[in-house]
Amino acid sequence: MGSTPTEVMAFPKISAIVRDNGTAEVIVAGNSRIVPAGKSLQELRTNALDVVVGEAKTLQRPVRVQIEDPEGHGELIVHPDHTIESLSYEAHSSRRRRAQAPKTTPESAAPAVILTETVPAPEPVVGPTVMENVTASRMSAPEAKQPATVWPPIPAEPESVSSDLPPTAGEPEDPQPAVDPDAEPLTRRSLKETSFLVSAPVLEPATQGWRGTLTRLGIRMGPSAAELSEREDIRTVSQHWPGPRTVAVVNRKGGANKTPTVVMLSAVLARYSGAATVAWDNNESQGTLGWRTEKGAHDRSVLDLIDSSESLLSPSTSAAEIAKFVHHQTGDKFDVLRSDENEEGDHEVTAEEVDIAHQVLTRYYRLVVMDSGNTARAANWRRMIDHTNQLVVPVTAIEDRAEAARLTLQTLDSRGGHDAELARNAVVIVSESTDSKRSMSGDALKRAKDEARRIADGFEPFVRAVVRIPYDPALVNGPIRYEALQPATRRAWLAAAAAVANGF
Template sequence: MMETQALDFPKINAVLRTNGTGEVTINGTSHAIEAADEAAVLTDALRLITETAVQLGRPVRVSTTDPDGQGLIIVSPDGVVSEATPIKPASRREDTSSVRGAPAPESAKAIAGTAPSPVAPPTEETPAQPAGAGPVTFGAAVTDATAQEAVPAATPAAEEPGTRRSLKDTSFLISAPVLQPATRGWRGALSRLGFRMDPSSEELAERDDIRTVSQHWPGPRTVAVVNRKGGANKTPTVVMLSAILARYSGAATVAWDNNESQGTLGWRTEKGGHNNSVLDLIDSSQALLSPSAQAAEIARFVHHQTADKFDVLRSDENDEGDHEVTAEEVDIAHQVLTRYYRLIVMDSGNTARAANWRRMIHHTNQLVVPVTAIEDRAEAARLTLQTLESRGGHDEALARNAVVIVSESTDAKRSMSGDALKRAKDEAQRIAEGFAPHARAVVRIPYDPSLVNGPIRYDALQPATQRAWLAAAAAVARGF
């Protein structure tokens, strides 16, 4: 009843921001809100909206906007909040087909597991059922007499032994998980105040990505991050995928710099209390693979990332050395790492013809192709996929099942004008759309200064960047 009484007048919009500010606009009159935290902003916003409902003597409809999307709520003069349920309006033809027995059109539903997308503004709301009312029926009312005729009296199970169900087919356990209330934006703030709200489609999608990257899989998995062009974001991609998968799944994870000579993964990650690299691990492989070896012994060769919970196996950083990793050495190192880790994420050099590069591909379960939104990086990524696809067999399957990660260009980003920023985003979108028909998944990553220089830390990223990398890691994990 409350929702049916809420009219389109007055037009009320409420904005909730993450920085402790908000805004309520009533028929064009804006009321800015500043408070100590999100809960205080929400309290002030609800006070303004409730006062309007009291003046009108009926519930009011409010369009809400927050970083998680848009929504529609109903606020009564008593301060009671409920969520309006948008439905798709039926056309005249659809109404006719419903009368003839064809299925009525369903309301639009959010699909969990897809990447976040804008929420379309709601159109109409289904009338709320009055509190205490009986079940809704569609058709003629049923009198007591007809009800007695339509519903036969219950018969004891003993009189109809043929209909008795087996206890093996019966369970009192609830198989479907209980949907937890919203935790973010207007919905989350209202839930914390006691008005239970379902999560938005964006929050449901994020929960699905978290569930995906939190899974454990049987046997070790190897991810290869490849692009034959330097500056394509390979190393940041290795770090971010390793960090997210290690954080959420708790699986022992190692990032391995498989550059044929000297790579940069060690420069962008935390250094341990030693200088050992992949060459030292290979030299000690016999001891590490012996039956008496203990799991903690691997710490002498890898560099632990204390915040992001994964280890790094560095490439040889001896400037005076000229050793290039061979295919046989890749086999040895991979054998050792699969003994101690469930997940291996491999950085790579720029030479697809190198022996260690090709042997890495032999051990790979999931291919990831990073690319910055610059045409020569994108072209190099295309050629990398084309090379693998042309080899057939395992290499071709990896290319067809690849995940492409497109990052916005970092070139002179901080000095860009608004038009230049838009062009950079448009270029990233163009490149992403170009790869979409040729890869299993394509994920876009926004620009973030924390990825440009220095050690990379997941916690240093902006929330939007963290969300994008979570979606990328989930796309990779779905290939396991």
């Protein structure tokens, strides 16, 4: 039996949306429900209504549902027993023009009346259930009940007019399709065209915010858009890719946040992917990566690794031997290869030595993140670029650092070939000023954020991705630890690592 529309509560708000790209979605109180895929628009509608019936069963009462598809929109009442009542349906203007019924005289037109029939719930079957259409519309005389699908209602068709006139010339009286005697029977299908795997992946419930709180209290809630975005970034950085990858972090200006960027990218990628990761200080003389990270139980540097490269590249050498030359970060799960810390500073790394060190490291590690000096003309800097798969250009929100970053990208782009490709696909990471903000007023903090936004917007048209990092005191001085960062900063570095990983 039908229900009086005013008796059916409008809460929760339910929408069923069918799209012309072959997907459908049911949204209940702002939470998306998975709709099984269908082979046609009508099958998608049926699957979506099945989901709504499930909600009605859960609530143990009829529910209202707003429907929207490529052909029109309207409103239904859906009962737990699979009864469907159509309250309204309006076709889009183009469809109305195509499906307009013939006009009727006022004497022959009858008011539209919605009739409903209740049928028993279908027996369980393997695979997605298909709900029967159970609503009919009486659009003319009461005796002429016309079957109509609920969604969308079938427009009235003009009655056929019998005629004794002969068929039009050139038109066959009883056309028959041609039969190919060699064709396989229509009932036989190839197993390659069939699959029993039709279920969509189950979306895990929310774990963050008030949605996560309600889920823990037993009310299952879908994740918010922000949580879904974070999950996608985690999935991206957790991927394993074939072969080693090398990331170069470059800016011709000192104080541009190169070393913190190397540490944070190494930490995020190592933590989430589990891939063996090494951060290599490729300064031509002495860099600062060793000062901002944990020191192991030895003093060895890249020069010691190069001197021992023959034994390290021997097939008989154990993978554990690399630990003699790198400094493990116990919390963040990556290793550090320090630059030469000879007090006399009498050695500059050559291009050939970069080749040797890179060959050793890519034997023991899947991911190499390289810190760099400030001289783009140095031999070790240029050879680093030759080995690079993904370029990262860090910059603090200070105009001279931003200008140096622009010139670095311009230099690479002007060289053409591999260097230019790296520049076009670079990831620019804009960090707010790392100066202490204890004495900064609210207006000064706002200006700092505005400047970071201005610089980020300026780079956006010229590179593949730009990510902004908020100010965090844990990045200013001393050893850098991922767990010491504020939650917003960790989230920003996850986004930055995902942007980098997308280039692998």
